[in-house]
Amino acid sequence: MAVKIALAGNPNSGKTTLFNALTGSNQFVGNWPGVTVEKKEGRLKDQKDVMITDLPGIYSLSPYTLEEVVARNYLIHERPEAILNIVDGTNLERNLYLTTQLLELGIPVVVAVNMIDVVNKNGDLIDTQQLAKALGCEVVTISALKQTGIQEAAALAVKLAKQGQALPPAHRFSPKVEKVLDAILSQLPAEIPSEMQRFYAIKLFERDDKITAKMNTVPDVGALIQKAEDELDDDAESIITNERYNYIGSIIHQCYTKKNQSRMSVSDKIDSIVTNRWLALPIFILVMALVYAISMGGWSISIGTLGTDWANDVLFGEWVPGAVDAFLQTMGVGGWLASLIQDGMVAGVGAVLGFVPQMLVLFFLLCILEDIGYMARIAFIMDRIFRRFGLSGKSFIPMLVATGCGVPGIMASRTIEQDRDRKMTIMTTGFIPCGAKMPIIGLFAGALFNNSAWVATSAYFIGVAAVIVSGIILKKFKMFAGDPAPFVMELPAYHIPSASNVLRGTWERGWSFIKRAGTIILLSSIVLWFLQGYGFVDGVFQAVEDNNSSLLALIGNAVSWIFYPLGWIGDMAWKATVATVTGLIAKEEVVNTFGVLYHYSGELSEAGNEIWTLIAADFTALSAYSFMIFNLLCAPCFAAMGAIKREMNNSKWTLGAIGYMCGFAYVIAMIVYQIGGLITGETPFTIFTVIAMVLLAALVYLLIRPYKESRTLEVELKETAKV
Known part of the structure; x- marks a missing residue:
């Protein structure tokens, strides 16, 4: 055993x-x-x-x-x-x-x-x-x-x-408290083991209902406890807490010697700068900008981009297709099966796996920040900001986790005690760009923004801004009204990161990304290959040369009108729509879908610029940014939706959370395209421009609207207390 x-x-x-x-x-x-x-x-x-x-x-x-x-x-x-x-x-x-x-x-x-x-x-x-x-x-x-x-x-x-034998605890409380505990011990039920009797006696003294409710007999010790509370002028739980700290204080005095009580530690000196009231946020912005510049930028320091360029140009541009093609020729495989393997599986999965170097560099840098202790400081920094907008500081912890994957980020909301704060955190955590969304940013940053690191940085802060705006708006409704839960967190001392911890964390997050490419994305690549490779021509179902005649185009065109106000128009409308829908399977699927669609009639060049050219021909910078915003803020992947369902434990709340994210994403993307296009001259003044202005006005109104629901709830609680 x-x-x-x-x-x-x-x-x-x-x-x-x-x-x-x-x-x-x-x-x-x-x-x-x-x-x-x-x-x-x-x-x-x-x-x-x-x-x-x-x-x-x-x-x-x-x-x-x-x-x-x-x-x-x-x-x-x-x-x-x-x-x-x-x-x-x-x-x-x-x-x-x-x-x-x-x-x-x-x-x-x-x-x-x-x-x-x-x-x-x-x-x-x-x-x-x-x-x-x-x-x-x-x-x-x-x-x-x-x-x-x-x-x-x-x-x-x-x-x-x-x-198998434990010594009795050496610590004892004050004589008055010990006298009450002795009286409780004498009345404990016989079924409680002797080695646990003191634990139960203390919990009874503290009036811990979750412990006493499980006991067959609850001792009648209320009068004893009340007497102790009167004598010590405090509630029972606070009495025990004070007794513990008094005892611990005596221990510290005996066994702990601090060399210099007045000298600041190295961690304190660093914190005086990085958690400074005025410097903390600018430093945080610079740190995150540097992280994204190294992992996804277009500069000489952008290691992740160099790795992704090599993966796209050489690994999945030459080596893998060449090896697969040679293997297929050796085996005598051709026709539709060869097309399925090369154009569907290899091109589709390769379009996603090409971004693995950027993902690994990003996860590596985030793990370093986490291991040295800076991530805890970020939570502390953001707590001061979040509480101004009605959000709990603990809400930022799930959002930090969500930078790797939305699923554990949503699950991390369990640490929030208040139900309303936890639900609001679940509804907003999906706004943070997770690792699966990074390929979307990388694709459009390369195709239309010259690999600008600011595109990736702006995507992260758009997510944070969406969280803050949502917090302000939602907190003004009755179901979310009330003060946020208090934020309590230990700030660990800074230390040199552990290589094993950093590498383990990087690999765990990266392997999760790769596994999805080898399972869900592989299967969906096959489905996408079929849907975009076959269709009806002159009433006959057959393989199609032009994927605008495919089943995929037929499905996409049927619903693409919904996204016209976001700038998804022309031949790219159905492609963008289908990519968004398949992104619900897994966000990596957005890039995978474009990979299949744009790779169907040709291979990538050595520079890997062909897909960028085709995307740049279909999208303008503004419509690309609108597409990126919608896909970053809308409903997450199926796995994250499942996590929302588990955490909400309620179908209505789950649908409400997903509906809110999709609606919020649509509104923001529409405002960006319509008003941005009006300013740049890209779009004329239409009914959609009017709608976008009305939505913007409504958003501003909700932001500045007084907390009427909060005050109503406060009055109700006071009236209830009187009754």
Whole structure:
């Protein structure tokens, strides 16, 4: 039977880094039963009988968030043989709050003080022997990033797990509180195990309904608790919180020595600049502009673009088609089958895979920013901005995740406690350009904007602007009204990025992109090849030379009129419409569709400019930008829609979210094309211009409209409270 060890700790304490180091590739990722919180398990390297469960990052065992409920339920009901508690040594006091609660569960605990290398570098000193004595458990020092001491910590946890006996927690509260706890202990139901009785007594003192509701008998201790609250002049939960911090403070005084209390750390000095009230946002804009310039720009530093040019010109322009053509000739394959393989599968999938170098460079740079600790600062910076528009600062975390993929971005909204804030985050996270949308930007940036890095940068900030505008508008309706949830987040110390963490994160995101190209996109390429290669000519179904006579054109033309106000007109109207519709399968399909359509009658040149020329002939710069905006802001791919359905858990809310995104995208794209065209002289003054102006006026009105619904809700809540 496998030994179960739980990995517990605060967010940003290095828990995930330690989990990856201990388990390597022996990891299993899924969801916890009954809830949509990610579950990570893995077998300890060289010890297949030891299973490590990476619990969600939490600050306490109080049921404030879904993550805390999941972690607590696992520890109480699954009862792992040991807990490996990761503690950030640079923020010992805050992290020990969770430790004191873990020790009350009656499970053997090993406290691993992480980032000891940073502690030592700062000249600080942690007396681990004194800390172990004060806590009543084993304490070791590690550096998960540098992988020092981690095997010893794991071995100690396995040893304690096999011994199977936990020491009683060493910490005690004040005499008045302990007296109440003793009285509660004497009345606990007999079915509660002795090693967990103190945990339950404390939870009863705190009036934790989610714990007491599961007990067969609830002790009548209300009078005792009320007396303690009266004597200490505070509510029961705050009393316990204060008692814990008083105890932790005494520990810190005994075992932690800071070299220079007044000296600012390196992280503090950096933060004084990058989180500065006036400099933070410009620095953030410059950082993101540099990221997109390196990954997708047209400059000498644009490594991603160089890789994509090589992939399009050489790999999928010469090598792969040449190798496939030689193979087909050797096998004697020709006719429609050869066309299917070359023009459908190779051209379609190759049009998407050609953007893999840009994706990998983008993911690599984002992983570096995440690993050094800057992403957490971005969340802090954006919180100050978002709260001005009625959005929770926590809403930006899913949006950061969504830069890689919208699916985990939407799923990350689970950390938001308030239902209305969570739903609004789900409805707006899809506006952020994910990795799958980057090929769309890259294609049009190359075809019509001379590989301008500002096109990619503007796409990102259009997504952020859409989130902000939506937040202002939606917050003024009753269903979303109210103050946003408070933002609480630990800012980790800056450190040199771990090569293994960065490469692992880059590969996981990049491989997800590649897998979709090899599965969904491959199958849809075959369907697209058939639809654009066959049609009715003079009433006869046959292969067509001109894809304007194809089934695909027939379908596209039937619905393309909807997009005329967005500038999708002429021969390209049905192509743009079909590309948008197939983009619902996967956003990479937009480029794939153009690849199939424009590659049907010829191969790419060595420079890979033929498809750009054909697109540039069909689109103007303004209509291309309108197309790009609509596809960036409209409904996400089917996988992301499924994530919305899971997170909303309601069909009406799901349809409402998808409908809102499509409607918002249509309005913005129409305003850009119609009013922009009127300014540049590209479009005449028509009824669509009037409609665009009315929509713009309505948008401005919704932005400046007073928060009537919010005030109405506030009055209703006050009246309800009186009753």
